[in-house]
Amino acid sequence: MARARRGVAVALVAAALALGAPAAAQGLRTLQVDAFGMHADRTHLRIGEVFHLAIHVHVHERVTALDELVVPNVGTMQLEGDERRVTGSPTGTDVVETLTLEPAAGGTYTFNAAYLDAIDARTGKPTRFSAEPVRVVVDSPVPSYPRPGTLSRFARETVVVGAGVVTVMIVGLALYRMRRRRATAPLSAAPPAAAPLVPPRTPRDEVADALRVYRSAPANGSLVRLRGALFAAAGAQPGATLRDALGVTRDLPLRTALGAAERTAFGPAYLRDASSVELIDATQAWLG
Amino acid sequence: MSRPRDVLDALHATIVGQAEVVEALVLTLIAGGHVLLEGAPGVAKTLACRVLAAAVGGVFRRVQFTPDLLPSDIVGTRIFDQRSGEFATVLGPLFANVVLADEINRAPAKVQSALLEGMQERRATIGLQTLDLPAPFLVLATMNPYDSDGTYPLPLAQLDRFLAKVVVAYPSLDEERAIVDRFGAGEPPLQTNAATLDDVLRWQRDARQVFVDAKLRDYAVDLVRATRGAELVAHGASPRAALALVALARARAYLEERPFAVPDDVRDLAPAVLRHRISYDDRIAIAGTDPEDVVRRIVASVRAP
Numbered sequence: 084m085a086r087a088r089r090g091v092a093v094a095l096v097a098a099a100l101a102l103g104a105p106a107a108a109q110g111l112r113t114l115q116v117d118a119f120g121m122h123a124d125r126t127h128l129r130i131g132e133v134f135h136l137a138i139h140v141h142v143h144e145r146v147t148a149l150d151e152l153v154v155p156n157v158g159t160m161q162l163e164g165d166e167r168r169v170t171g172s173p174t175g176t177d178v179v180e181t182l183t184l185e186p187a188a189g190g191t192y193t194f195n196a197a198y199l200d201a202i203d204a205r206t207g208k209p210t211r212f213s214a215e216p217v218r219v220v221v222d223s224p225v226p227s228y229p230r231p232g233t234l235s236r237f238a239r240e241t242v243v244v245g246a247g248v249v250t251v252m253i254v255g256l257a258l259y260r261m262r263r264r265r266a267t268a269p270l271s272a273a274p275p276a277a278a279p280l281v282p283p284r285t286p287r288d289e290v291a292d293a294l295r296v297y298r299s300a301p302a303n304g305s306l307v308r309l310r311g312a313l314f315a316a317a318g319a320q321p322g323a324t325l326r327d328a329l330g331v332t333r334d335l336p337l338r339t340a341l342g343a344a345e346r347t348a349f350g351p352a353y354l355r356d357a358s359s360v361e362l363i364d365a366t367q368a369w370l371g
Numbered sequence: 372m373s374r375p376r377d378v379l380d381a382l383h384a385t386i387v388g389q390a391e392v393v394e395a396l397v398l399t400l401i402a403g404g405h406v407l408l409e410g411a412p413g414v415a416k417t418l419a420c421r422v423l424a425a426a427v428g429g430v431f432r433r434v435q436f437t438p439d440l441l442p443s444d445i446v447g448t449r450i451f452d453q454r455s456g457e458f459a460t461v462l463g464p465l466f467a468n469v470v471l472a473d474e475i476n477r478a479p480a481k482v483q484s485a486l487l488e489g490m491q492e493r494r495a496t497i498g499l500q501t502l503d504l505p506a507p508f509l510v511l512a513t514m515n516p517y518d519s520d521g522t523y524p525l526p527l528a529q530l531d532r533f534l535a536k537v538v539v540a541y542p543s544l545d546e547e548r549a550i551v552d553r554f555g556a557g558e559p560p561l562q563t564n565a566a567t568l569d570d571v572l573r574w575q576r577d578a579r580q581v582f583v584d585a586k587l588r589d590y591a592v593d594l595v596r597a598t599r600g601a602e603l604v605a606h607g608a609s610p611r612a613a614l615a616l617v618a619l620a621r622a623r624a625y626l627e628e629r630p631f632a633v634p635d636d637v638r639d640l641a642p643a644v645l646r647h648r649i650s651y652d653d654r655i656a657i658a659g660t661d662p663e664d665v666v667r668r669i670v671a672s673v674r675a676p
Contacts, residue, residue, distance in 0.1 A: 111672075111674070112593060112673075112674070113596070146589060147585035147589055148585075148586050169376060251620070252526065291650070303515065322675050323675065324634045324635045324638055324675045324676030325633060325635055326635045330583045343634055346631075347583070348586075348676075349586070349587060349631050349632065349634070350582070350584075350630070350631045351582035351631055354631075356629070
């Protein structure tokens with residue numbers, strides 16, 4: 084089955100979470116974080132190969148969700164899946180979030196540390212807990228080299244062509260300078276070459292990404308992300324409730340999606356399938 | 372078959388404004404708890420209670436708490452019947468469906484205890500007899516925060532028995548004008564029997580089935596725990612507060628005919644559940660901080676799921 088290709092960057096940090104300053108104790112839960120780790124099952128691979136980035140947190144408390152957990156931005160990697168599991172144990176709660184990723188380009192990727200902001204139960208102070216960053220090396224496709232027998236000829240041709248190109252460039256530059264000196268008015272410095280334009284990510288992009296992940300894996304973690312993205316798109320602050328979000332947007336399709344997200348997130352199990360479908364449809368309708 | 376909204380409408384038909392008070396009364400009725408109303412004299416505390424009692428039918432009793440009140444004045448007593456030569460039990464005003472305890476802090480601790488025991492146990496002891504109180508049983512207690520001379524402040528443990536405490540504020544200018552218009556020629560007739568006692572018992576049963584997601588239960592617990600150790604707070608709320616918060620969130624969802632509660636329910640009702648369960652340290656008076664601001668800050672400090 085062909086996986087959908089995504090060329091754009093996928094930011095997994097929901098805007099609602101990203102806006103939260105670590106020092107702001109407001110809205111922080113008190114947690115005792117006993118373990119926090121992040122690792123990749125493969126750290127050396129080729130383009131087109133899939134790997135998993137797993138984030139594991141163990142908290143002393145019994146919690147049903149860990150919405151504070153912010154996973155790293157996966158940049159240009161294609162996000163193939165996102166699954167968050169929360170498991171209770173006698174010593175607390177284990178939260179494991181697994182991102183399935185596929186590199187679209189070669190190079191060395193460093194995933195910044197996943198983190199969560201909370202009041203440290205041990206010290207009573209607001210603290211940012213984080214895991215170690217992870218580095219993954221992705222090889223580019225193997226280039227085709229000339230056969231050994233043709234190597235010397237290949238080198239000669241390369242030198243000749245290169246020398247020709249350099250000569251043409253030198254002559255061109257000299258002519259250009261002569262023409263500039265003749266000009267009566269001083270010319271201002273040439274503007275720097277424009278950087279390639281990368282359109283800034285919008286809340287709509289975040290919602291689209293979150294919806295894609297939720298569609299592929301409608302788990303609790305992806306639902307939390309989609310709901311957070313919708314709230315952020317409405318302009319609601321982190322920790323806002325539905326009423327807050329509805330109070331800042333008059334966009335009817337978005338309001339419909341927000342309502343569906345609330346029903347899916349907090350409704351009973353027997354309503355969840357229907358509201359999940361409603362959420363996907365309403366979000367898609369808003370995205371257009 | 373009536374809905375809780377019918378009672379809400381009946382209350383709004385008589386009481387001008389006070390939307391939070393009216394809603395809290397109906398929610399407490401659905402949740403099967405008791406409510407404490409605090410406000411200045413003349414802001415419709417007693418009227419609200421009377422309207423609620425009239426709306427749900429049943430037996431309504433009002434007790435004006437005074438310093439010379441005795442426990443037997445509210446619970447009842449046994450008197451000697453000369454004709455039969457035996458003691459007979461006379462039930463006090465506590466044996467009613469809706470009891471209005473007016474100015475509860477004006478009676479001594481012994482009387483308060485008798486009332487609060489009845490609220491908690493839903494039964495009362497007269498002599499050697501222990502009798503069940505009628506169902507539904509709802510106590511609406513009022514307190515005036517200003518005239519504190521000669522009052523007996525309720526201890527925290529007793530305040531904890533009230534599911535919610537509602538602050539009845541002064542009406543707005545428009546509301547006050549509407550009050551003069553509506554009540555200027557005398558009190559309008561109260562809307563009676565918007566619901567029956569059986570309806571109320573059914574609501575109480577059904578509301579307990581309202582779904583509350585684990586994230587919301589955690590949110591309620593986090594809110595309650597945030598009161599402990601908060602700035603200017605000497606003693607935080609008890610675990611009973613979390614139970615009360617979840618119960619009221621269920622009631623709110625039921626009132627709004629939703630099969631599940633949402634974060635707005637918990638957040639909106641948190642002040643009513645927490646404000647009387649917190650004791651403040653001495654610095655609050657020195658700092659001149661309004662206790663309501665402390666509660667608001669605590670609620671704002673916990674992020675909704």
